[in-house]
Amino acid sequence: MFRRRLSQLAHYKLPSHIRNEPIKNFGVTDVKDWDLLRASLMKFNNSALQIPLVINGERIYSDSKLLAQTNPADHQKVLANVSQASESDVERAIKATQDSKRKWFELPLHERASVFLKAADLITTKYRYDMLASCMLGQGKSVYQAEIDCVAELADFFRYNAVYAQQLYAQQPTESIPGVWNRAEYRPLEGFVYAVSPFNFTAIAANLVGAPALMGNTVLWKPSHYAALSNYLLYTVLEEAGLPHGVVNFVPGDPVMVTKKALNNRNFAALHYTGSTAVFKQLYGTIQNNLAQGVYRDYPRVVGETGGKNFHLVHPSADMPNAVFNTIRGAFEYQGQKCSATSRLYLPESKATEFLTDMCGILAAKDSKCTPTNTAASALSGGDLHGFVGPVIHETSFNKLKNAIEEAKKDPELQIVYGGAYDSSKGWFVEPTVVKCSNPHHKFMKQEFFGPLLAVCEYPDAKFPEICDIIDTTTEYGLTGSVFARDREAVRLASEKLRFAAGNFYINDKCTGAVVAQQWFGGARMSGTNDKAGSGNVLSRFVSVRNIKENFYDLTGYKYPSNYE
Numbered sequence: 001m002f003r004r005r006l007s008q009l010a011h012y013k014l015p016s017h018i019r020n021e022p023i024k025n026f027g028v029t030d031v032k033d034w035d036l037l038r039a040s041l042m043k044f045n046n047s048a049l050q051i052p053l054v055i056n057g058e059r060i061y062s063d064s065k066l067l068a069q070t071n072p073a074d075h076q077k078v079l080a081n082v083s084q085a086s087e088s089d090v091e092r093a094i095k096a097t098q099d100s101k102r103k104w105f106e107l108p109l110h111e112r113a114s115v116f117l118k119a120a121d122l123i124t125t126k127y128r129y130d131m132l133a134s135c136m137l138g139q140g141k142s143v144y145q146a147e148i149d150c151v152a153e154l155a156d157f158f159r160y161n162a163v164y165a166q167q168l169y170a171q172q173p174t175e176s177i178p179g180v181w182n183r184a185e186y187r188p189l190e191g192f193v194y195a196v197s198p199f200n201f202t203a204i205a206a207n208l209v210g211a212p213a214l215m216g217n218t219v220l221w222k223p224s225h226y227a228a229l230s231n232y233l234l235y236t237v238l239e240e241a242g243l244p245h246g247v248v249n250f251v252p253g254d255p256v257m258v259t260k261k262a263l264n265n266r267n268f269a270a271l272h273y274t275g276s277t278a279v280f281k282q283l284y285g286t287i288q289n290n291l292a293q294g295v296y297r298d299y300p301r302v303v304g305e306t307g308g309k310n311f312h313l314v315h316p317s318a319d320m321p322n323a324v325f326n327t328i329r330g331a332f333e334y335q336g337q338k339c340s341a342t343s344r345l346y347l348p349e350s351k352a353t354e355f356l357t358d359m360c361g362i363l364a365a366k367d368s369k370c371t372p373t374n375t376a377a378s379a380l381s382g383g384d385l386h387g388f389v390g391p392v393i394h395e396t397s398f399n400k401l402k403n404a405i406e407e408a409k410k411d412p413e414l415q416i417v418y419g420g421a422y423d424s425s426k427g428w429f430v431e432p433t434v435v436k437c438s439n440p441h442h443k444f445m446k447q448e449f450f451g452p453l454l455a456v457c458e459y460p461d462a463k464f465p466e467i468c469d470i471i472d473t474t475t476e477y478g479l480t481g482s483v484f485a486r487d488r489e490a491v492r493l494a495s496e497k498l499r500f501a502a503g504n505f506y507i508n509d510k511c512t513g514a515v516v517a518q519q520w521f522g523g524a525r526m527s528g529t530n531d532k533a534g535s536g537n538v539l540s541r542f543v544s545v546r547n548i549k550e551n552f553y554d555l556t557g558y559k560y561p562s563n564y565e
């Protein structure tokens with residue numbers, strides 16, 4: 001019995017207007033945008049949403065196993081009650097990935113791509129303000145930080161992945177001898193992709209799920225509990241855009257249990273992960289062990305982007321105001337909770353006092369908006385919605401930062417030169433904090449705190465090459481870093497010496513804010529597998545190429561000319 005196949009009667013071109021989504025400013029005159037945003041904020045703030053699992057399109061509400069997602073700026077405020085998967089839910093979700101697979105990957109690329117293109121358009125129009133509100137309230141973002149994440153970067157991922165997929169499909173064997181047609185087919189992986197997403201970027205969750213799905217894979221998605229609201233909204237948008245049931249299965253739950261079920265399954269084909277290094281190492285180890293035990297059919301693909309201890313290196317020739325402003329943004333926007341956040345700063349002795357005085361002065365200024373109380377939550381009760389910084393994500397993060405600050409107060413090698421306050425009475429607030437380290441190898445120069453804590457080290461001006469070596473060897477990470485210098489020789493030297501210290505290297509710019517299709521994102525060493533989100537590279541990890549040779553000439557005998565009597 002032949003199954004019904006879809007015809008493909010043309011090679012479609014993608015819409016030619018694909019560009020990076022323009023970012024809305026939410027400036028003083030953008031009254032309409034603010035009004036629409038306020039309405040969405042009110043809606044989500046006032047209704048503790050029930051979030052289900054979604055397995056094969058079926059919504060599963062668990063009464064007994066619910067976990068509340070609260071507003072990090074107001075931790076008594078429940079934003080959503082999130083259903084938690086049971087073991088049998090995970091099994092059913094894995095089955096759904098297998099049942100829906102063939103129908104999905106047999107669709108021509110343009111059919112799959114159009115789902116994601118439509119989702120991008122829905123996000124940037126109909127659901128823009130809802131996405132922003134869910135991300136601001138749930139993940140503690142300012143409007144600008146939400147806009148660059150859950151609207152612009154998210155839409156960019158969906159749109160540019162379609163472009164990259166088309167380019168990948170167009171890559172074909174370059175040679176065919178007369179009578180032969182050689183072709184390549186980009187099959188999805190056999191089995192399912194397990195996507196594990198972090199709290200800090202809704203866009204990253206979209207790409208973790210969307211990139212493999214676009215290539216014809218089906219996905220078991222375990223979202224971060226701390227981003228459940230925006231992630232569920234994203235799922236519903238994908239559904240509205242036409243994503244067939246079972247292609248992506250939304251399975252919040254106990255991370256250890258869900259992961260165990262996923263990784264112990266014979267059909268596990270790939271891990272698409274973003275989160276901390278420690279968790280990724282564990283998952284990598286489990287996969288290797290299982291592989292050795294013969295659990296899997298294939299060698300699973302492992303794609304993971306993890307932590308960082310990202311540097312700003314300032315040369316004496318740098319434009320100091322530029323370096324100061326970029327450091328404030330890099331270290332403290334979104335409370336330092338970007339994997340790319342600046343968390344170690346190296347200053348030349350001759351400029352260190354000027355730099356730190358300027359930076360701390362700006363942070364302390366009354367209108368700096370750097371007091372972490374300006375939040376979406378307070379805005380709804382008549383407060384200020386224009387804050388530069390907000391809360392950290394949860395109690396564990398708050399405690400980790402609080403302990404680090406208390407440690408800094410006692411350690412003779414450390415000196416807090418700005419900040420050091422914290423307050424958890426209403427939300428998880430930690431003041432932007434700058435800590436001077438007299439020892440460049442101190443733990444504070446090595447460890448990722450994932451919060452608004454910047455460690456600073458001075459170096460003798462003449463020792464610029466040596467400080468590059470120290471930066472290169474101090475941490476286990478290799479994610480992002482910047483050099484600030486006008487002197488071209490200094491730029492060249494830093495670029496050479498720090499070649500392996502950062503997968504995203506910036507010159508006279510902050511080390512955060514990579515844009516899809518502009519700065520391909522990812523780091524090596526213990527920062528990840530560096531498959532470069534926002535480029536076509538990562539898509540190739542989710543396909544398994546089949547080469548096809550078709551012969552047009554029939555053989556008339558089996559002997560070669562050399563086989564004569």
Ligand SMILES: NC(=O)c1ccc[n+]([C@@H]2O[C@H](COP(=O)([O-])OP(=O)(O)OC[C@H]3O[C@@H](n4cnc5c(N)ncnc54)[C@H](O)[C@@H]3O)[C@@H](O)[C@H]2O)c1
Nearest residue numbers: 197198199223224255256259275276279305306307308339
């Ligand atoms: N390199 C990048 O592109 C990138 C981007 C964003 C975030 N990050 C990193 O992510 C981290 C912050 O995000 P986070 O707090 O959500 O990270 P996290 O490691 O706590 O969680 C990430 C995901 O892993 C799950 N998880 C947690 N423990 C687990 C376990 N034992 N087994 C299986 N799954 C588990 C979580 O539920 C979540 O879905 C930082 O280290 C940051 O640098 C990296």
Ligand SMILES: N[C@@H](CCC=O)C(=O)O
Nearest residue numbers: 201338339340512513514
């Ligand atoms: N695009 C982002 C990715 C941050 C990860 O958490 C940046 O480069 O800042």
